[in-house]
Amino acid sequence: MSFMFEPAVYQERRSCLVERLQRAGVTSGIVLFPSNGESPINYPDNCYPFRQDSNWLYFVGLNVPDMLLVLDLSDGKSTLFANDITMDDMIWTGPMESVADLARKSGITDVRPLNAASIRVEVAIARREPVYCLPFYRTETKERLSRLSGLSPRQLEESISAELIDAVISMREIKEPREIAELEKAVAVSEAMHQALLRQIRPGWTGYEAAALVQYEAQKHGCGLSFATIATNHGETLHNHSYDYVAKDGDLVLLDAGAEVESGYAGDLTTTFPVGKCFDSRQAQIYDLLCKVFLDATSALAPGKKFIDVHRTACLSLARGLKEIGIMKGDPSMAVERGAHALFFPHGLGHMIGLDVHDMEGLGEDRVGYGKTMHRSEQFGLSSLRLAKELKAGMVHSMEPGIYFIPGLIEKWERGNAFDEFIDYNELRRWKDLGGMRMEEDWLMTPTGARRLGPAFDKSRKAIENWRSQA
Ligand SMILES: [Mn+2]
Known part of the structure; x- marks a missing residue:
């Protein structure tokens, strides 16, 4: 560097x-x-x-x-x-x-x-x-x-x-055009890392092979990793750094990895895909919902808007979708206000990205993400939101909704009848072993809206299954 x-x-x-x-x-x-x-x-x-x-x-x-x-x-x-x-x-x-x-x-x-x-x-x-x-x-x-x-x-x-x-x-926090050019490079290499695994992983691969391929792709482009790669068949464990598994048909793999370019700027992407050729029917339903949540959230991005409100849009979209599937019930807005959806989405929608993958977190996460006037909520889920403040043109941040089925957390909530007016624990039993999914891209706020960084990368279910069937 x-x-x-x-x-x-x-x-x-x-x-x-x-x-x-x-x-x-x-x-x-x-x-x-x-x-x-x-x-x-x-x-x-x-x-x-x-x-x-x-x-x-x-x-x-x-x-x-x-x-x-x-x-x-x-x-x-x-x-x-x-x-x-x-x-x-x-x-x-x-x-x-x-x-x-x-x-x-x-x-x-x-x-x-x-x-x-x-x-x-x-x-x-x-x-x-x-x-x-x-x-x-x-x-x-x-x-x-x-x-x-x-x-x-x-x-x-x-x-x-x-x-x-x-x-x-x-x-x-306001990226200069020369910084945006560096971030574009970092995201482009990060995409190549994800596409390499999407193209090559086979049943029988270990997590170590998956993580090594991702790092190889970064280094081949003269880059390092912007953080320790998560390549796991247990995406519901949010920071799972274990590579000690063997991928098998039917598994989902969650890859959260990014490149750091020579100038120090970071990319941060997450992709979730099947080890086999297709998502099974349960996985497909949840993946389609994740795509819908992602679209609803990115469509809500606008300068002048608080990121916490974009986070809420994602949560509401998730609660509505889970209600349609039958996992949640009752009034979705009320469920989100009370925090019931956080059983399935216990983290925040995103964080700023720049020279640090969690940009400037060393200066104090609240000072960076909430500014002088806003305060972090103590509600489960919302308390993990790193970025909440008003968005301004020139900011670059991740968009990373996820849907997780965390067996230990589900059991704990069910034992305490937590939010049972919003969660159908009987139906949930059928989904409990599904694991976790996340989709993450890096977005730039513009004077009129927002745009995704990096070359085109279609992550719809059809496109992902297309990659996998050519594997
Ligand atoms: Mn991230």
Whole structure:
């Protein structure tokens, strides 16, 4: 991952951040942006694959560990603190660009060694200028920044700024055209990953083979995975990372997987399909309903509308469909208001996507998805909705309704006669072993509506069965 936009892109983003903070009344002080460092697995030299911090990628862009950017809010100047590699390092890493050359790619001319960072922080403190940070999601980043800045981990925690968080969210949530182009690439590769499995899985395949094929397809396109692949015959377990099964005719496979392109942008798709050539009649009924829910939800997308209302549209469509099938009963609107449908759809309709697959979740899921004025519901199901706030042109988010039959949850609700005015537990017994389905696409809000990202990919039952019968 060494892709970068033009240096001016990063310069402009940093000056935009300074402007937005000034507008929020933050006119002096310094912002500390630490890059990520290498993170050891079991001994110092054996590290997890390096993933740069997404805020750093957005404002600095350099995919290099162990750097620190100091942004001065009074004059808007950026200083990059980093060390050039030594000849000893180079024997292991190969030739590397100098820090000064790297800095130029981000539009930064002021470069200093890492050990000068604490002096810069001391100067700010002597001038009684505040220090600002974003939240830390890795303890080691906080500890490293503490060593570099001379501030204690506690002082760093106290430097976390709501104004800074909100300014960053307000910028990153609206995707620039160049970011949308990257997201289009990520979704295109993600589709290729899904289509590879849709084309190739056979009875007898293990989950490991399925997950390996998906990863192969990503890497073949020069991409990584944007999160750990879910490839399971038990889609009703929402984050099922077990690959320990053998696919057989009659099974449904749920694949939730996405590519991360070189620039760091993520795709996130879910497809559900039969291991055999067709859905059986029960699976077909539920899959057709899922397609209907998906269509109703995507048709409800509009700028200016709250995403929680689009989520409610999906829930209502689901409750109506389940009533037609006979699994639910009573008034669907009332059932949704009370939360009875959540037995079959216990998660939210979507989340923002960008440089993170759950975009900016490290800045606080509620701050990102609900803003300053909305609050998360405590109702089962709705409490898992990550995105609720008003949609704006330029936002990119997932659309991912699902229908699940979770035996343990069904039994628990039935024992307590939960919502028995809305759920026909007798009829439900016939469906309990069906498993789970989800359909997920990535959508961009436009000034007039919304559009799906990625090349055309028909997921109607007929189209899916067509893929499978050619397998
Ligand atoms: Mn998702």
